[in-house]
Amino acid sequence: GENVEQHPSTLSVQEGDSAVIKCTYSDSASNYFPWYKQELGKRPQLIIDIRSNVGEKKDQRIAVTLNKTAKHFSLHITETQPEDSAVYFCAASTSGTYKYIFGTGTRLKVLA
C-alpha cells in the first residue's frame, strides 16, 4: 500500500547550522509533495511544496529537492533559528486519489 517513511524522527542542530529531513515514498505515481510545520500545540501549516515536474524549489531559507528515480524528497533548512523548532511532516499525494499520505514527522530542535 501507499507509505511515506520519514527520517530522522528527531534532529537537534545548533542555531545557524543547516537541517535536512528526508522522506521516501512508495507509490511511483505520486506527483505532489508538501511539507507541513507544526509548532507545539498548534495546527500544521504548509511551508513549501513541490510537484513531480520540478527537481528543486527554494523559498528563502527553505528548499525542497525531489529525486523521482529514487522516490525520495528532502527538506533543507539553512541558517536555522530557534523559531524553526517544530515538528515537520512530509506528505505525498497522487492525482486522482485526493488524499495525502503523511510521514511520521521529525521533531527539530534548534539550540541557541
Next chain:
Amino acid sequence: DSGVTQTPKHLITATGQRVTLRCSPRSGDLSVYWYQQSLDQGLQFLIQYYNGEERAKGNILERFSAQQFPDLHSELNLSSLELGDSALYFCASSAQGYSYNEQFFGPGTRLTVL
C-alpha cells in the same frame, strides 16, 4: 488563523460513549478532510468529503463515521469509544479537494477517553 474552525476544543468522555466533532471549512472551500493525531504520532488520514460527498477514505474505523452537510460544515462521529481513541482530531479544508490543493488545518479537537 487558517479560517477553519473546530468545536469543541477539548472533549473528555468515558469508554463506550459517542461524541460528535464539528468542523467549518474556510469560506469558499468545498473539501473537508479529517485526520487523527495520537501522542507522538503522525497525521493519520481518516476521510475526505467534497461538496457533500465522500471522496476518499483512509484508515477510518467502522465505529467512526462522518458527513458533510449542504452548508459544507462537517461532523465526525466517534462511537463505542475506547481508550486508544484518545487523540487530537484535525479537520482541514481545501478549495477543490485536488491532491495539489493546499490543505488548511483547523486548531483541532483534543479527545480524552477515560
